[in-house]
Amino acid sequence: xxxxxxxxxxxxxxxxxxxxxxxxxxxxxxxxxxxxxxxxxxxxxxxxxxxxxxxxxxxxxxxxxxxxxxxxxxxxxxxxxxxxxxxxxxxxxxxxxxxxxxxxxxxxxxxxxxxxxxxxxxxxxxxxxxxxxxxxxxxxxxxxxxxxxxxxxxxxxxxxxxxxxxxxxxxxxxxxxxxxxxxxxxxxxxxxxxxx
Amino acid sequence: xxxxxxxxxxxxxxxxxxxxxxxxxxxxxxxxxxxxxxxxxxxxxxxxxxxxxxxxxxxxxxxxxxxxxxxxxxxxxxxxxxxxxxxxxxxxxxxxxxxxxxxxxxxxxxxxxxxxxxxxxxxxxxxxxxxxxxxxxxxxxxxxxxxxxxxxxxxxxxxxxxxxxxxxxxxxxxxxxxxxxxxxxxxxxxxxxxxx
DNA sequence: AATGAAAGGATTAAGCC
DNA sequence: GGCTTAATCCTTTCATT
Numbered sequence: 110x111x112x113x114x115x116x117x118x119x120x121x122x123x124x125x126x127x128x129x130x131x132x133x134x135x136x137x138x139x140x141x142x143x144x145x146x147x148x149x150x151x152x153x154x155x156x157x158x159x160x161x162x163x164x165x166x167x168x169x170x171x172x173x174x175x176x177x178x179x180x181x182x183x184x185x186x187x188x189x190x191x192x193x194x195x196x197x198x199x200x201x202x203x204x205x206x207x208x209x210x211x212x213x214x215x216x217x218x219x220x221x222x223x224x225x226x227x228x229x230x231x232x233x234x235x236x237x238x239x240x241x242x243x244x245x246x247x248x249x250x251x252x253x254x255x256x257x258x259x260x261x262x263x264x265x266x267x268x269x270x271x272x273x274x275x276x277x278x279x280x281x282x283x284x285x286x287x288x289x290x291x292x293x294x295x296x297x298x299x300x301x302x303x304x305x
Numbered sequence: 306x307x308x309x310x311x312x313x314x315x316x317x318x319x320x321x322x323x324x325x326x327x328x329x330x331x332x333x334x335x336x337x338x339x340x341x342x343x344x345x346x347x348x349x350x351x352x353x354x355x356x357x358x359x360x361x362x363x364x365x366x367x368x369x370x371x372x373x374x375x376x377x378x379x380x381x382x383x384x385x386x387x388x389x390x391x392x393x394x395x396x397x398x399x400x401x402x403x404x405x406x407x408x409x410x411x412x413x414x415x416x417x418x419x420x421x422x423x424x425x426x427x428x429x430x431x432x433x434x435x436x437x438x439x440x441x442x443x444x445x446x447x448x449x450x451x452x453x454x455x456x457x458x459x460x461x462x463x464x465x466x467x468x469x470x471x472x473x474x475x476x477x478x479x480x481x482x483x484x485x486x487x488x489x490x491x492x493x494x495x496x497x498x499x500x501x
Numbered sequence: 502a503a504t505g506a507a508a509g510g511a512t513t514a515a516g517c518c
Numbered sequence: 519g520g521c522t523t524a525a526t527c528c529t530t531t532c533a534t535t
Contacts, residue, residue, distance in 0.1 A: 157366065
């Protein structure tokens with residue numbers, strides 16, 4: 110795959126500002142034709158760089174329960190399923206996994222009893238302990254600073270440039286800076302699979 | 306202003322799933338014509354319920370520094386400016402204010418020294434203490450559960466229905482369940498202004 | 502990646518309840 | 519006020535170079 114160039118960054122920024130902006134109008138800003146922008150956007154979607162087009166909803170004006178931030182300690186074998194469950198649950202908006210293997214998330218709870226809600230949420234998952242913090246305000250900044258964007262190698266974290274490689278493994282897209290990193294990653298991945 | 310009805314909720318959900326979906330196609334799902342959907346979306350934008358159309362970018366694949374979650378204790382008089390500063394800073398993506406007056410945020414730090422980065426970020430603001438947690442993965446679910454949506458009164462937090470009022474004060478849109486709440490809010494607001 | 506033709510969507514205006 | 523339909527204009531898509 111091609112590296113993300115300046116033009117791609119600019120397109121990402123413009124779409125982040127207004128996702129419904131016509132491709133032809135974006136094209137005028139980046140000196141490209143409408144179809145050319147369309148092609149690039151399609152590529153960005155296929156590379157899983159654009160996850161999707163969405164709206165920024167002012168949730169503060171909408172009743173959606175009590176906003177809470179939950180920090181849960183979870184056994185490492187349950188982290189993955191717990192994460193999935195949180196993600197798919199209504200009201201959960203942001204899910205973080207810390208490097209220590211804890212699961213943190215922001216949610217809006219309609220139940221009157223958070224403990225009850227948590228029990229229902231993580232039905233068959235064992236949670237050692239968790240803390241609940243009430244949130245007063247929450248803001249999300251979709252703004253995209255073009256300069257901060259570049260692809261990173263899934264193996265070594267270096268910047269991926271024109272020489273890079275892209276592969277899809279189990280439906281997920283990964284980028285690599287060089288064939289060695291790709292090979293190493295595939296190796297690790299396979300061993301992981303076999304281990305399971 | 307009209308209450309947000311079931312149809313508006315459905316439109317919000319559909320746009321959250323795909324903000325570029327044609328209005329006419331949305332119209333088919335909610336049994337409305339294209340122009341009618343367009344009108345409703347325009348109203349949702351004018352009421353500041355839709356902040357904007359944007360993209361969900363897979364930041365994990367883009368180099369944007371080390372993902373961290375920072376929990377900072379801040380004196381109550383500095384909370385507002387600190388919040389603003391965080392929000393406007395590059396790399397800061399989610400900002401939470403806890404009910405205890407702490408400032409929490411998720412950011413991607415490019416600097417090699419987080420402490421240095423923090424000092425630069427909050428230049429003239431006094432921060433009592435903060436903790437930094439490394440984040441492995443972060444996911445955001447823009448999905449909107451229609452059922453959980455309703456306007457809330459800015460004064461009493463009750464649901465705003467058809468009888469509600471909407472006003473713009475200093476460029477911000479506020480919704481109220483009744484004229485009394487509007488009056489009370491305006492009163493409080495004015496006293497606040499005069500106090501400053 | 503540009504072009505041009507064809508298909509499809511957005512917006513406007515007129516009219517209805 | 520909010521809806522629909524029809525006309526117009528604009529945008530996207532696709533085939534071609």
